[in-house]
Structure formats: structure tokens, C-alpha cells
Amino acid sequence: MVKKQYKVAILGATGAVGTRMIQQLAASTIPVSEVHLLASARSAGKTMTFKGESVTVEEAKPESFDGIDLVLASAGGSVSGRLLPEAVKRGAVCVDNTSFFRMNDQVPLVVPEVNEKDLAWHHGIIANPNCSTIQMVMALEPVRQKYGLNRIVVSTYQAAGGAGQSAIDEMNAEAQADLNGEEFTPQILPVKGDQKHYPLAFNLLPQIDVFEDEGYTHEEWKMIHETKKIMLGDKNSPDIKVTATCVRVPVPVGHGESVWFEVGTDQRPTVAQLHEVMADFPGLVVQDDPSQQLYPQPKTAEGRRETFVGRVRRDLETPGAYNLWVVADNLLKGAAWNSVQIAERLVADDLVRVPEHNAELFL
Amino acid sequence: MVKKQYKVAILGATGAVGTRMIQQLAASTIPVSEVHLLASARSAGKTMTFKGESVTVEEAKPESFDGIDLVLASAGGSVSGRLLPEAVKRGAVCVDNTSFFRMNDQVPLVVPEVNEKDLAWHHGIIANPNCSTIQMVMALEPVRQKYGLNRIVVSTYQAAGGAGQSAIDEMNAEAQADLNGEEFTPQILPVKGDQKHYPLAFNLLPQIDVFEDEGYTHEEWKMIHETKKIMLGDKNSPDIKVTATCVRVPVPVGHGESVWFEVGTDQRPTVAQLHEVMADFPGLVVQDDPSQQLYPQPKTAEGRRETFVGRVRRDLETPGAYNLWVVADNLLKGAAWNSVQIAERLVADDLVRVPEHNAELFL
Structure with a gap:
């Protein structure tokens, strides 16, 4: 069996958490075939580095998530609220570091060492808790x-x-x-x-x-x-x-x-x-x-x-x-690392998939 | 009746609290006839200002307290432990900002707004509590x-x-x-x-x-x-x-x-x-x-x-x-001002005197 490779998008890639998500993802156990760095129009065109390769930052739009398997998001609550449902609709599983979905009953809120079990019932979005x-x-x-x-x-x-x-x-x-x-x-x-x-x-x-x-x-x-x-x-x-x-x-x-x-x-x-x-x-x-x-x-x-x-x-x-x-x-255990750690567990437990009936749950 | 004037010594006058004790004393209601600024031998000879007048810092010794009415002390616990009993023996009432005497049952520990009443039973030393x-x-x-x-x-x-x-x-x-x-x-x-x-x-x-x-x-x-x-x-x-x-x-x-x-x-x-x-x-x-x-x-x-x-x-x-x-x-309510405030209350309540039988209590 060929080991699955994942196409990952980082939303808010240029921020304090986003830059650390890039580093933590590079150092993770996740087999990444493609990385897409998404940010606001203001940052589009900037180049960043992932595993020694230069990657151009793209403006985040709904279509940015076409073909993406995994999203790591840290671009602010309103951006997550607007774009993550679009990502889920396109079949991507999202780990969201903002507070937007944390209290949503359809969204697990996960610190892997504490409640990894809650990943099993995700519907496409998993929330990363507040750092504190x-x-x-x-x-x-x-x-x-x-x-x-x-x-x-x-x-x-x-x-x-x-x-x-x-x-x-x-x-x-x-x-x-x-x-x-x-x-x-x-x-x-x-x-x-x-x-x-x-x-x-x-x-x-x-x-x-x-x-x-x-x-x-x-x-x-x-x-x-x-x-x-x-x-x-x-x-x-x-x-x-x-x-x-x-x-x-x-x-x-x-x-x-x-x-x-x-x-x-x-x-x-x-x-x-x-x-x-x-x-x-x-x-x-x-x-x-x-x-x-x-x-x-x-x-x-x-x-x-x-x-x-x-x-x-x-x-x-x-x-x-x-x-x-x-x-x-x-910025690491409180944000970027905990998010990448959630993604690692999703990959290890083969949970990087959105059940079809949930595709419109967050729209 | 002539309003009484007080001879005041500040022990530890060159420190962060001592310099503020000088300022707070100058701005207080206490009628000061003389101020003596006491510190370690290292600071002796330095000049400081009290109410616009230049005052030379003296090395603190037991004899420094001869003729002094009131002492404000903030030169460290061991200095207070050694010198304040000498001051009391010489008839001076001491307000001590160190922790040395705070838990002594013979020493009131006073925040004037809270327990001014405890000043009435002092035996020559009143402790200023810890800032926090x-x-x-x-x-x-x-x-x-x-x-x-x-x-x-x-x-x-x-x-x-x-x-x-x-x-x-x-x-x-x-x-x-x-x-x-x-x-x-x-x-x-x-x-x-x-x-x-x-x-x-x-x-x-x-x-x-x-x-x-x-x-x-x-x-x-x-x-x-x-x-x-x-x-x-x-x-x-x-x-x-x-x-x-x-x-x-x-x-x-x-x-x-x-x-x-x-x-x-x-x-x-x-x-x-x-x-x-x-x-x-x-x-x-x-x-x-x-x-x-x-x-x-x-x-x-x-x-x-x-x-x-x-x-x-x-x-x-x-x-x-x-x-x-x-x-x-x-450094003010937590130290210098609370000490000067205690001294103001001692003056107002005519408590700037050491009962004769207590002179050796702290030796």
C-alpha cells in the first residue's frame, strides 16, 4: 500500500502563528505532497520557505481549497468563519486556531494529550483551543x-x-x-x-x-x-x-x-x-x-x-x-504545534476525510 | 502651646525606598526640625536634598540616634535588627520597612487605613508591612x-x-x-x-x-x-x-x-x-x-x-x-508613603515616645 500524501493549506501563513505552523508542519510526521500558503491579498505574492523550497503566498479564496486535504487556519475568527465552510464543502478537513468554531457542538475542541478521542466524531472542522x-x-x-x-x-x-x-x-x-x-x-x-x-x-x-x-x-x-x-x-x-x-x-x-x-x-x-x-x-x-x-x-x-x-x-x-x-x-503548544499535532493524529488515525453528509454543515 | 518639632532620621536614605521616604516626609504634615540621612559607610559623605536644603549622608551607627525622635528605616532586615534597638534605647520611635520585626508580638504591623488602632500599643518599633x-x-x-x-x-x-x-x-x-x-x-x-x-x-x-x-x-x-x-x-x-x-x-x-x-x-x-x-x-x-x-x-x-x-x-x-x-x-503605598503615613499618625496621636520600661525590649 502506498503511503498517502497530503495536500496541506495554511491559512494566515504570514502571521506569528502561521509562520510557526509552517515550521511545525515541516518538522511533523505528516507526509506532505503540496503546501499552499494562504493569506490576505496584501501578503499575496510574498515568498516563504517550506522544507527549503520557496513557496509563493496566495490570496485566500474559496477556490484556494480545491483539491486540499488538510487546512491549518490562523487568520482570525471572521476569516475562518467565512472560508473554512468553503474548505469543508470541497472535502478538506480543517484545524482551526481561531475561536470562531470552538463552542460549536459539531466541532471537537482538542488538546491531543487530553482528548484525542474527540477527533473521531469531527465533521470537517476541529478547533484548536485558546493558548491559555x-x-x-x-x-x-x-x-x-x-x-x-x-x-x-x-x-x-x-x-x-x-x-x-x-x-x-x-x-x-x-x-x-x-x-x-x-x-x-x-x-x-x-x-x-x-x-x-x-x-x-x-x-x-x-x-x-x-x-x-x-x-x-x-x-x-x-x-x-x-x-x-x-x-x-x-x-x-x-x-x-x-x-x-x-x-x-x-x-x-x-x-x-x-x-x-x-x-x-x-x-x-x-x-x-x-x-x-x-x-x-x-x-x-x-x-x-x-x-x-x-x-x-x-x-x-x-x-x-x-x-x-x-x-x-x-x-x-x-x-x-x-x-x-x-x-x-x-505560539507552539498554545497554537501552531497543537494544531499540527492534531493534524498528525488525524493522519495517523486516518481521519482526514469529510463525511459527505456534513459538507454543508458549517455553511 | 508651641507645636512640637521632630528630629527625624532616615536609615537607608540612598535606596529606592529611602529616597522616596525623603520626598514623602518633605510632603507630609510632620513638623521636622532636623533630618538625618543615614546609610552604609559606602554612601557616607554623599549629599542629598530635603525641602531644598542640602543634607550630607552619615554612616549609620548606634550613636547616630542620639537625640532623634523618629526613625524611618529601610536599609535591610539585618541593619534594622542591629540598629533599631539602639535607636529605641535612645528614645527614638522607629517605623521599620523591613521584615525583621514584623512577626514580633511586641511590634504592631500597620496599614493606617486598616489598623491605625494598633499604633496605641507600640513599644518603640512599628513595622511597615510587605508591599504586596x-x-x-x-x-x-x-x-x-x-x-x-x-x-x-x-x-x-x-x-x-x-x-x-x-x-x-x-x-x-x-x-x-x-x-x-x-x-x-x-x-x-x-x-x-x-x-x-x-x-x-x-x-x-x-x-x-x-x-x-x-x-x-x-x-x-x-x-x-x-x-x-x-x-x-x-x-x-x-x-x-x-x-x-x-x-x-x-x-x-x-x-x-x-x-x-x-x-x-x-x-x-x-x-x-x-x-x-x-x-x-x-x-x-x-x-x-x-x-x-x-x-x-x-x-x-x-x-x-x-x-x-x-x-x-x-x-x-x-x-x-x-x-x-x-x-x-x-515603593510609595507599599513602602515609603505607608511608613511616613504611620509617622504622621504617630505625630497626630502624640505617640512619638518610647515608654521607659520598653527601652531594652528589642535588644
Whole structure:
């Protein structure tokens, strides 16, 4: 039997996540016969490199997906909402890194180490969760599997790169202006389309994405509902209580998260027992030795596919509650690598096909 | 009656906090007849300015406190431990910004808006709490007074300046090297006296102060025990459960804190009701309007004496639990201003005197 080769399209190929999707795809186990790099009209004609070969960026249109087997998308929610149904209609299976389809009941939301099983019921689109959600469920899933999870209280320390390369560029320019004692007028952060913009360099911005109901930002809502959908299969499940505060910090790449959680059983695991289940979990690396000042940091996580967990401690006054600190490269495990990893599993499980009756499901 | 004038000594006058103590003292209501600026032998002879007058820095020695009424100290714990008992012996009342005496049962630990009453029983030394503790109790005390407090889970975003001016300088030099694509070898952060040093610029360091028991850092222990001593008068009180994760972030001045808390009664205050008690609390400013993207930021809190609170939200799944975000200038309300504010209250309440029988209490 001839090993199947895949024609892959990367939608949003020129962005911070898209460029990393190209690299991660090149380094993946997926046999790629053709790669198509799609972007907005503005980027069309630019050349990029895939496995040493020059590839010209094309403007993304519905017809761009003719003959494509697999799509990796990270060009923004509205682009995915418009174009991915066209790709599915043409028979392509799409891994979407935007939030557009994440809460759609017809769309699996997948972190492969946690819920690869959900790939089996896809209808043409698989959603890649939000970066901050992915690394948190990576750290907590081994705990949940062994000891259950009753409650999560998370505070995030999110890197500029989560808002794209332009946000990193703005932060760096701001930092340089600040060091020079010069003025700088931010135009992107905290949210490009929002009314006001604030400096991130040497500052903290407790707003990621737009504000929604009850004073929570969209990012905070995502962490609450996506966590439940990934871990429990139900975005509104009361079985794990989740609350979140999301803060942008002046770091280019690599999100940190301070997580307080309560286990769901009467068992009271020791820190050593938590380390053990975490160390056994694929893709999760325990970096936790206070005597050696070993703990996860964005600078040491950048460029790595793994998720790093440390500072695991018992809450000294609440039996069954614990604190931890988790860091991952938000553009890799939080986005490009998790998407390519989903695609690898789809290929390995022979799931790169759209059932015919689903072709119009998302139109 | 002639208004009393005070002879004031500032111990550690050349540091990040000491220089701000000079400014805050100059801008205070305290009638100062003489100011003595004390520091290590290395800084002796340097001249600084107080209310437009040039003052020569002297080397701090026991005899430096002869004739002094009030001492403001911020030269490190071991210096306070050695010299403040000498000052008390000589009749001076000391406001100490180090952690040396904070847990001493003979020493009030005071945030004036919260527990000014504890000044009445001082024995010559009053401790200024840890910067991260001060701003948290400022935000939560109005809630506690009206609705009680059952539990606090706090994650901090602490500025480099908490580790002194040299830490700010190191972070800035690192940031410049990073922007230039050059190497930089950190020698101060996360903790000057610890074994390893890591870059803070464009990074996150989940270690503040040295590691102690149970995997908690000394900073985290401080937040747990100081909060209870300030709010309840007992550092080991079980009446408020506190757990903390402290993280250094690449910001020069201004700590942020994400706080999840449960009220202690069956009342379920609305966000508007919490805003109301917070807005009425002296020194606390509510900056909380998502529709205007109004929330506390280090850049807008720097140089201000107030504590700023925002992002107040109900925990949507746990009745009686809430999230908030609080920012203050850690070198002012967190240190220099809170110390001078304590001194102002001591003066106003005629408490600038050491009871004779206490003169040797701390020796």
C-alpha cells in the first residue's frame, strides 16, 4: 500500500502563528505532497520557505481549497468563519486556531494529550483551543484523571505574542522608546479593535480580548468554557468550577499561569504524588526544585513544544487544594504545534476525510 | 502651646525606598526640625536634598540616634535588627520597612487605613508591612468590614523595584541588551543572595525572596501571615484562609495582584455594593469601568499614594466568591508613603515616645 500524501493549506501563513505552523508542519510526521500558503491579498505574492523550497503566498479564496486535504487556519475568527465552510464543502478537513468554531457542538475542541478521542466524531472542522486554556489543561489533566478536579482559580500572565507579531513589535518599540525616555503612542494593545490603547512595555494590562457580560473579558470566558468542553465534553458542565483573570504582561512569547485548584476526591495527594502523575503525562515537563531554583520561565519555554509545570504546593489551610505555576510557548503548544499535532493524529488515525453528509454543515 | 518639632532620621536614605521616604516626609504634615540621612559607610559623605536644603549622608551607627525622635528605616532586615534597638534605647520611635520585626508580638504591623488602632500599643518599633500585603489588605479591608472574609487566593505580579533600585537598573540594562540582540548576565534577580540569577526583562520569575518550607517563598509566607496579623491581630488566625503565589514581572514600579476571595457571611453583595464600600474606604480608588476600558495599571499608579482596584467580578459558579485586580506603587503605598503615613499618625496621636520600661525590649 502506498503511503498517502497530503495536500496541506495554511491559512494566515504570514502571521506569528502561521509562520510557526509552517515550521511545525515541516518538522511533523505528516507526509506532505503540496503546501499552499494562504493569506490576505496584501501578503499575496510574498515568498516563504517550506522544507527549503520557496513557496509563493496566495490570496485566500474559496477556490484556494480545491483539491486540499488538510487546512491549518490562523487568520482570525471572521476569516475562518467565512472560508473554512468553503474548505469543508470541497472535502478538506480543517484545524482551526481561531475561536470562531470552538463552542460549536459539531466541532471537537482538542488538546491531543487530553482528548484525542474527540477527533473521531469531527465533521470537517476541529478547533484548536485558546493558548491559555491549552497549557492549563495540560497541567491539570493528569491530576483530574487520578484525583478528580472540583475547582480551578486561574490568573494568567500572557505574552504579547498572543495578540500577534504586530503586538510584539509594538511592545519592543515601546520598550526602546521608554529606555530612551521618549514618548510612544500604542495603537494595538490591549485589543486592536477596541477603543483605547495602552502601553504594555514595563506595564501590565488586565484586559485580553473585549469585555463581555459580568465584567469578564472574552479571554476569561474562553478559559472557563473551553476547559470544561475539553476535559468533560460539555462547555457548561458544573462538574468543574472555573474562574479566571487574564492579564497581558510585557513578555514576547510564553504565557505563565498561576493556578489554584481543588481535587475532586477525598484523597489528599502529596506534592510528590502530583509530580508523579504530571511527569508521566505526555508533553508535560515537571520543572520543580526549589533547592535548585528550578521553575518554569517564558525564556526557557520559548521554542519548545512541551508544557512546563512547577511551584506545586499544598494550600496549607485547605486540605485538597493546591497551587501551581505553568508555562508554555503560547505560539507552539498554545497554537501552531497543537494544531499540527492534531493534524498528525488525524493522519495517523486516518481521519482526514469529510463525511459527505456534513459538507454543508458549517455553511 | 508651641507645636512640637521632630528630629527625624532616615536609615537607608540612598535606596529606592529611602529616597522616596525623603520626598514623602518633605510632603507630609510632620513638623521636622532636623533630618538625618543615614546609610552604609559606602554612601557616607554623599549629599542629598530635603525641602531644598542640602543634607550630607552619615554612616549609620548606634550613636547616630542620639537625640532623634523618629526613625524611618529601610536599609535591610539585618541593619534594622542591629540598629533599631539602639535607636529605641535612645528614645527614638522607629517605623521599620523591613521584615525583621514584623512577626514580633511586641511590634504592631500597620496599614493606617486598616489598623491605625494598633499604633496605641507600640513599644518603640512599628513595622511597615510587605508591599504586596499592603495593597491587598487595602482592597479587601472594606469588604471584610462589611461582609467578612473567609478566604483569599492571591497571585502577584510584582515590579522589579521591590528588590531595590539595582534590580530596576539590571532589568533595564537587560531589556536594552535583549533589544540589541546582545547577551546579558544577570547578577541580582530573582534574589541577590541566592545561588542562581535569571533575566527578568521580557520574562517572568516565579520566585520572590528565598524558598522556605512546603515549597513557598518567604514572600508568599509574608503575605499569608502579615494579612492575618493586620486584619485580625493574629498572624496564625484561621479566621481568614490565605494562600499566595508571588511572581516577579518586568515592570519597574507598581505591583499588580489578581485576588480571588470569598466573603464571610451569607450576604451576596453585588459588584455595585462592593464598589460602594471600596470607594468609601480612605486611600482606595475604584478604577473599574469595562465600557471605558478603565482598570488599574502600574504605569498609571506609579508616583501615586493611593491603591487602585478594578476588575471586580462575581465568581459565576461560586456564590459569595469574587475576583478583583489591585495595583499600587509598591515603593510609595507599599513602602515609603505607608511608613511616613504611620509617622504622621504617630505625630497626630502624640505617640512619638518610647515608654521607659520598653527601652531594652528589642535588644
